[in-house]
Amino acid sequence: MTLTANFAPARRGLQGVLVAPADKSISHRAALLGAACEGELRIAGYLRAADTDATLDAIRALGAEVHADGSEVRIRGVGLRGAHEPADVIDVRNSGTLLRLLPGWLAGQEGRRFTLDGDASIRRRPIDRIAEPLRAMGAQLEAERLPPFSILGAALHGVTYALPVASAQVKSCVLLAGLLADGETTVVEPLPSRDHTERLMLRAGVSVTRRGPRITVRPAAPTALDELTVPGDPSSAAFWAAAATLIPGSHVIVEGVGANWTRNGFVAIARRMGARIVGEIELPSSPLSPDDPITTLEISSSPLQGTVVEPDEVPLAIDELPLVALLGCFADGETVVRGAQELRVKESDRIASVVEGLRALGGEIEATADGFVVAGTGGLEGGQISSHGDHRLAMLGAIAGLASRRGVEVEGIDSVHVSYPTFAADLARLAT
Ligand code: S3P
Numbered sequence: 001m002t003l004t005a006n007f008a009p010a011r012r013g014l015q016g017v018l019v020a021p022a023d024k025s026i027s028h029r030a031a032l033l034g035a036a037c038e039g040e041l042r043i044a045g046y047l048r049a050a051d052t053d054a055t056l057d058a059i060r061a062l063g064a065e066v067h068a069d070g071s072e073v074r075i076r077g078v079g080l081r082g083a084h085e086p087a088d089v090i091d092v093r094n095s096g097t098l099l100r101l102l103p104g105w106l107a108g109q110e111g112r113r114f115t116l117d118g119d120a121s122i123r124r125r126p127i128d129r130i131a132e133p134l135r136a137m138g139a140q141l142e143a144e145r146l147p148p149f150s151i152l153g154a155a156l157h158g159v160t161y162a163l164p165v166a167s168a169q170v171k172s173c174v175l176l177a178g179l180l181a182d183g184e185t186t187v188v189e190p191l192p193s194r195d196h197t198e199r200l201m202l203r204a205g206v207s208v209t210r211r212g213p214r215i216t217v218r219p220a221a222p223t224a225l226d227e228l229t230v231p232g233d234p235s236s237a238a239f240w241a242a243a244a245t246l247i248p249g250s251h252v253i254v255e256g257v258g259a260n261w262t263r264n265g266f267v268a269i270a271r272r273m274g275a276r277i278v279g280e281i282e283l284p285s286s287p288l289s290p291d292d293p294i295t296t297l298e299i300s301s302s303p304l305q306g307t308v309v310e311p312d313e314v315p316l317a318i319d320e321l322p323l324v325a326l327l328g329c330f331a332d333g334e335t336v337v338r339g340a341q342e343l344r345v346k347e348s349d350r351i352a353s354v355v356e357g358l359r360a361l362g363g364e365i366e367a368t369a370d371g372f373v374v375a376g377t378g379g380l381e382g383g384q385i386s387s388h389g390d391h392r393l394a395m396l397g398a399i400a401g402l403a404s405r406r407g408v409e410v411e412g413i414d415s416v417h418v419s420y421p422t423f424a425a426d427l428a429r430l431a432t
Helices: 024-036 050-061 096-106 128-136 168-179 196-203 234-246 265-273 311-316 318-330 341-345 350-360 391-403 413-418 423-431
Strands: 004-007 015-019 040-044 065-069 072-076 113-117 140-142 149-152 160-162 185-188 208-211 214-217 226-229 251-258 276-278 294-300 332-337 364-368 371-377 383-386 408-411
Touching (some): 015 423, 050 065, 096 113, 128 168, 168 185, 196 208, 234 251, 234 265, 265 311, 318 350, 341 350, 350 364, 350 371, 383 391
Parallel strands (some): 015 251, 383 408
Antiparallel strands (some): 185 214, 208 214, 251 294, 332 371
């Protein structure tokens, strides 16, 4: 089903206080590690959205007991080596994170066979990036470049693997496989990427160390995690930070936002453009800790200048780069994003879909091989945009509509259920 929605220009500034929806990345990881533990894990504030529900269904199919009562989720795991062979294909739906993380755990389930598949967007997302390191560890995969693919659980050995691209999904997959290997596993990152897997593993009593770009895990069964509260998702909060920045007269407070420095590149970029975002973010120099810090962001509208986003900032703001393009349309001067070729293999080709979408609204934006260049014109006219089934594109269109002169019709707004099912309700709260 594809739904269309209209987002009229906001008549006055956005006002109010919101609690950010739960973090998608942390919810996936908590469920997967919970399934690999033997005791019970109680998760408060689990993200109940299509992507993270797919993870709950996947771990159920693997034998974990899952009780979900709204955002309170209890998981009784099967233990590190106890995943059951499921009767059917595991359907990851639209979730790239589940597609890439789960195989790390399954690769070491000796003698059992698992097949993973997903929706049309998943069938365009490369899995050779996980197949290569897993095979180096001894995994047996029947996999080409794209899903579906199968894993036959095997004995694994530790490796040192240098990631060709900064990808938290690939890093996490290898670290999870490392728990089942027969020696240490080290992942070398070209640039820092989100570190929630490392933090949760530390919390679960696993030895994980980070020395510069090298992250090393020692094989170990994670101990019961007991209780965990998932912080708010900075990637979801970023939509309100952008909206409140662009719509004159806005003043919005978003509470409970994850302040992990590996996730907050957008706040740094937006501030550099002139955004008035108050709130403390963790420092990049902070040691690896088992906790994900949280913060409150307070955003007021402000004029913007263009900026250049260099490749080293990209992994810290990867899912928010479409919003940087939107801010760029309203800014004074040029906004350039470089080194973001990974955007081509997200839920949509986000270089093509952002450029096509913002152009249709009157934006002056050109695609490059590894990003885009926006000529700021101080605003957007409005028009029609397609989400291409990509949740972040749908929300980008909605915010663009509120900030535009004529409004925006978003085709495929229903895709917001992937990460932010309460998006419309939160918008209504801020807009009235
Ligand atoms: C994610 C990592 C990122 C990000 C995705 C979620 C994760 O992907 O784009 O939305 O939870 O690990 P890559 O690691 O492939 O860059």
